[in-house]
Amino acid sequence: MAHRDATTTRSAGHGTDAATRRILDALRRIVRGLSASARVLPGGSSVSGAQLFVLRQIATVPTLSVGELAARTFAGQSTVSEVVARLVERRLVARRASATDARQAELTLTAAGRRAIEGIEPTAQERLAAGLAALRGAERETLATALESWLDAAGLTELPVSMFFEDKSAKGRRATPAPPTPPGRGSAPKRAAAASRPSATRARSTRARPAH
Numbered sequence: 478m479a480h481r482d483a484t485t486t487r488s489a490g491h492g493t494d495a496a497t498r499r500i501l502d503a504l505r506r507i508v509r510g511l512s513a514s515a516r517v518l519p520g521g522s523s524v525s526g527a528q529l530f531v532l533r534q535i536a537t538v539p540t541l542s543v544g545e546l547a548a549r550t551f552a553g554q555s556t557v558s559e560v561v562a563r564l565v566e567r568r569l570v571a572r573r574a575s576a577t578d579a580r581q582a583e584l585t586l587t588a589a590g591r592r593a594i595e596g597i598e599p600t601a602q603e604r605l606a607a608g609l610a611a612l613r614g615a616e617r618e619t620l621a622t623a624l625e626s627w628l629d630a631a632g633l634t635e636l637p638v639s640m641f642f643e644d645k646s647a648k649g650r651r652a653t654p655a656p657p658t659p660p661g662r663g664s665a666p667k668r669a670a671a672a673s674r675p676s677a678t679r680a681r682s683t684r685a686r687p688a689h
Contacts, residue, residue, distance in 0.1 A: 569586070
């Protein structure tokens with residue numbers, strides 16, 4: 478907790494050297510590239526950049542397992558499983574038992590999944606991963622250590638890890654209309670109005686009745 482207290486007491490003006498500006502500018506470019514990766518599909522629904530990244534990996538190597546997909550996306554298996562579950566629910570990915578091991582699930586794209594990635598360029602995630610692969614191993618290790626130290630100093634190491642711009646809410650879904658109100662459960666003004674109608678009808682009937 479000491480590093481958090483130190484962070485909150487520092488002035489925002491400290492550390493505004495050229496290197497700090499370069500780091501933050503690089504981060505801004507990364508965030509901008511990742512946020513622009515989402516795609517709107519015909520019909521108005523959208524696919525996030527993380528979902529496109531996963532779809533493209535499955536398209537490259539059909540019949541991937543979730544574990545293999547996690548390795549290809551540099552993410553944890555539970556994190557990838559959440560994204561895959563949404564894609565299966567949206568019928569962009571099909572999950573079936575392996576022909577060689579019934580306990581193992583294989584992932585393939587559906588026709589809708591293939592259309593979702595048709596004609597798109599590599600996602601920002603793919604380009605970032607390719608850029609990291611082009612660095613020397615020592616450079617990647619230095620970068621990883623520096624980023625982890627930065628997050629620790631900022632007090633952000635306890636945040637959960639997820640795929641970029643992919644939260645736990647189901648993305649791309651349209652709002653569904655509210656179910657009809659069951660009989661007898663309307664609002665109070667409506668119930669009052671409905672209750673008054675028979676009395677008003679009886680009153681009109683009494684006034685219109687001829688005298689004997």
